[in-house]
Amino acid sequence: MTGLGPVAWPPAPIRTERLVLRESEARDRAAFIELFASPEVHAYLGGPRPRDELERAVPEVPGRRPGLFVVDLDGAMIGTVALDRRDAERPGHVRPEAGEAELGYLFLPKAWGRGYAAEACAAVLDRLAGVLPGEPVVLCTQTANDRSVRLAAKLGFTEVERFEEWGAEQWFGVWSPVAPSG
Numbered sequence: 001m002t003g004l005g006p007v008a009w010p011p012a013p014i015r016t017e018r019l020v021l022r023e024s025e026a027r028d029r030a031a032f033i034e035l036f037a038s039p040e041v042h043a044y045l046g047g048p049r050p051r052d053e054l055e056r057a058v059p060e061v062p063g064r065r066p067g068l069f070v071v072d073l074d075g076a077m078i079g080t081v082a083l084d085r086r087d088a089e090r091p092g093h094v095r096p097e098a099g100e101a102e103l104g105y106l107f108l109p110k111a112w113g114r115g116y117a118a119e120a121c122a123a124v125l126d127r128l129a130g131v132l133p134g135e136p137v138v139l140c141t142q143t144a145n146d147r148s149v150r151l152a153a154k155l156g157f158t159e160v161e162r163f164e165e166w167g168a169e170q171w172f173g174v175w176s177p178v179a180p181s182g
Ligand SMILES: CC(C)(COP(=O)(O)OP(=O)(O)OC[C@H]1O[C@@H](n2cnc3c(N)ncnc32)[C@H](O)[C@@H]1OP(=O)(O)O)[C@@H](O)C(=O)NCCC(=O)NCCS
Pocket: 040, 041, 042, 044, 045, 103, 104, 105, 106, 107, 108, 111, 112, 113, 114, 115, 116, 117, 118, 119, 140, 141, 145, 147, 148, 150, 151, 154
């Protein structure tokens, strides 16, 4: 997680009830290409990239960067969850110095509708709250992206504002860890 202070990377894998969240490996390459080439995945993200271009351009070990978790179900990648710093130039901020932690998620359509995205994202938020207590997390998604807005709400994000970007209305929300009581 670039600039996320004392967060160690690569991470110790996160295990949830059904999933393992880990750093990417060479064996994930085909699934990354599947993800980037999918018209359904990119319906609200500017459209997919041509598969032949991806076959040439995608590195041997894709997605290996601080903040990006591969979501693994029974040994195979089904999606990614990432935490990045939100670019100060973009609209949507919850603090004057900007650079907030921002959550993003991409899952293969065959894995939608089973609660895997919610399970993986909740675990990443929980890990972040453990290493950076009190750190708010922001999320931006098109208002038309129903599944994504539903997921954001389920995770506990609340709407801060809506604005136009990339020619579409964006939903911008924030998640704050619950302070331990007592
Ligand atoms: C956004 C996205 C991750 C949501 O995926 P998802 O599978 O719908 O999300 P969830 O993990 O919350 O699963 C919710 C569904 O699983 C169902 N479900 C089934 N079993 C479940 C279980 N054991 N636990 C929880 N939910 C379960 C829920 O009822 C819900 O169904 P519904 O969609 O019919 O209401 C996915 O659509 C995606 O990758 N989209 C493309 C990328 C994108 O747009 N990203 C946004 C940019 S930040």
